[in-house]
Amino acid sequence: MLQYRKMSTMPRLAKNYRLVFDVVRKQGHGRHLATADVFRLVKRRRVGIGFTTVYRALAKLRDLGLISEIHLPGADSAYYEPAGDAHAHFRCDLCGSVKDIAYVPSKRVVAQLAQSNAIEVNDVILSLHGRCVSCRERESA
Amino acid sequence: MLQYRKMSTMPRLAKNYRLVFDVVRKQGHGRHLATADVFRLVKRRRVGIGFTTVYRALAKLRDLGLISEIHLPGADSAYYEPAGDAHAHFRCDLCGSVKDIAYVPSKRVVAQLAQSNAIEVNDVILSLHGRCVSCRERESA
DNA sequence: CTAGAAACTGAAAACCGTTTTCAGTTTTAG
DNA sequence: CTAAAACTGAAAACGGTTTTCAGTTTCTAG
Numbered sequence: 001m002l003q004y005r006k007m008s009t010m011p012r013l014a015k016n017y018r019l020v021f022d023v024v025r026k027q028g029h030g031r032h033l034a035t036a037d038v039f040r041l042v043k044r045r046r047v048g049i050g051f052t053t054v055y056r057a058l059a060k061l062r063d064l065g066l067i068s069e070i071h072l073p074g075a076d077s078a079y080y081e082p083a084g085d086a087h088a089h090f091r092c093d094l095c096g097s098v099k100d101i102a103y104v105p106s107k108r109v110v111a112q113l114a115q116s117n118a119i120e121v122n123d124v125i126l127s128l129h130g131r132c133v134s135c136r137e138r139e140s141a
Numbered sequence: 142m143l144q145y146r147k148m149s150t151m152p153r154l155a156k157n158y159r160l161v162f163d164v165v166r167k168q169g170h171g172r173h174l175a176t177a178d179v180f181r182l183v184k185r186r187r188v189g190i191g192f193t194t195v196y197r198a199l200a201k202l203r204d205l206g207l208i209s210e211i212h213l214p215g216a217d218s219a220y221y222e223p224a225g226d227a228h229a230h231f232r233c234d235l236c237g238s239v240k241d242i243a244y245v246p247s248k249r250v251v252a253q254l255a256q257s258n259a260i261e262v263n264d265v266i267l268s269l270h271g272r273c274v275s276c277r278e279r280e281s282a
Numbered sequence: 283c284t285a286g287a288a289a290c291t292g293a294a295a296a297c298c299g300t301t302t303t304c305a306g307t308t309t310t311a312g
Numbered sequence: 313c314t315a316a317a318a319c320t321g322a323a324a325a326c327g328g329t330t331t332t333c334a335g336t337t338t339c340t341a342g
Contacts, residue, residue, distance in 0.1 A: 014290060014338085035328075050292040055329065073212035073266055077328060090260050103254055105246065105267070113244055113269065119231050122271040125214055126246070128254065129264040136261055155309080155319060176299075191321040196300065218299060 013061075019045060020057035024067050025082045032070070032079045032089075032098040072098065072127050086124075092132035094139075101128060154202075160186060161198035165208050166223045173211065173220045173230075173239035213239065213268050227265075233273035235280075242269060 013021060023041045027033060033041070039054055058080060061067045070079040072091045079098055088101040105124055114121040131139070154162060164182045168174060174182070180195055199221060202208045211220040213232045220239055229242040246265055255262040272280070 016290080048292085052292060052294095052330085053290080056290080059330095071214040088254075090258060090262070092260075093263070099258065099260070101254055101258060103250070109244070110269070113229075113242055114271075117231060117240065117242060118274045119233075119240070119269070120272040120277055121231070121269045122234070123269070125268045125270065127266045128251070128260070128262045129266065130255075131261040131263070133259045157319080189321085193301085193321060193323095194319080197319080200301095 016046070016049065016053050017057045017060060019049075020054055021061055021066055024058075024061070024080050027081070032081050032100075034075070034079050034096075035077045038080060070098070074129065088126040088128060090128040090130070090132070092135055093129055094131055094135040097132055099132065101126075157187070157190065157194050158198045158201060160190075161195055162202050162207055165199075165202070165221050168222070173222050173241075175216070175220050175237075176218045179221060211239070215270065229267040229269060231269040231271070231273070233276055234270055235272055235276040238273055240273065242267075 020038065020042055023038055023045075024033060035055075035058070038058065039051055042049055042054055058067070058069070058078075062069045062080075065083055068081050068083050070081065070089060072079065072089060074093065075091060075096065075098075081100075086104050088103045090099045090101050091097070092099075103126070105126065110121055110124055113119075161179065161183055164179055164186075165174060176196075176199070179199065180192055183190055183195055199208070199210070199219075203210045203221075206224055208221050209224050211222065211230060213220065213230060215234065216232060216237065216239075222241075227245050229244045231240045231242050232238070233240075244267070246267065251262055251265055254260075
């Protein structure tokens with residue numbers, strides 16, 4: 001996947017694209033924003049912006065490899081995070097919060113599965129589902 | 142997850158529910174039907190049936206644990222398969238076909254991830270994405 | 283600078299899978 | 313049989329996302 005490790009090699013982005021990128025990037029790795037969260041945060045900095053523009057910015061940033069778009073079973077919208085190394089995601093069934101999980105199935109295992117199933121695997125997506133710390137605490141109270 | 146291994150213990154289903162169940166079950170394990178596929182096949186056996194009824198039947202069968210509802214990144218609708226043992230799925234990016242993959246991350250690894258992230262994991266969902274055999278053949282021609 | 287091309291914008295409408303509402307009809311339990 | 317519960321299909325609603333439209337802004341030659 002295309003990625004820009006240095007700012008200097010990154011294509012110049014239109015102002016709004018830059019703004020959307022900053023909002024997603026500011027969360028830092030490990031934080032995740034649903035599309036609605038991105039809207040909300042972007043609107044704080046540029047009140048009049050239309051949701052069409054935000055959608056288009058997210059799509060472009062995703063195509064440029066600057067951010068990752070995540071689709072999780074049970075979630076009704078996409079989530080976004082700064083592009084980075086592959087990892088799994090955890091989503092809380094109760095509050096919907098999403099958290100990075102530092103794990104990927106080994107390349108060897110995936111290659112083996114690809115071979116035995118005669119498929120070409122370009123992407124492996126792993127998600128965990130259950131209850132997050134705060135929801136567990138709240139429930140036990 | 143609730144499951145009925147013997148027909149005798151399975152709740153009696155209304156005719157339409159039975160029909161939807163048969164359509165999904167007939168595919169056998171390893172085959173997958175998008176919602177639209179289920180409609181199409183069900184309509185062949187009962188022309189007048191409404192899509193509302195099919196949706197409701199799929200939801201009920203899913204709640205009864207008789208079928209599994211699958212949501213895959215990149216797919217625009219749900220897929221259904223007869224309930225069975227946990228496994229991963231492969232989805233072809235080109236034709237959208239879905240195939241079972243006999244693999245689940247080890248319980249030990251998942252337990253370890255749950256502990257180190259302070260989460261309670263109730264479900265693990267793994268999907269592979271790429272090109273299936275027939276699409277690869279077609280492309281190389 | 284200027285003219286034209288290319289990129290970008292926001293409102294509104296379209297889209298599409300799915301869920302809900304409504305007004306019944308059918309099935310089940312007693 | 314009768315009342316409650318379950319089921320039905322058409323139509324409308326829903327919600328996230330994409331497309332269309334009619335411009336406006338930005339970039340690139342010249």
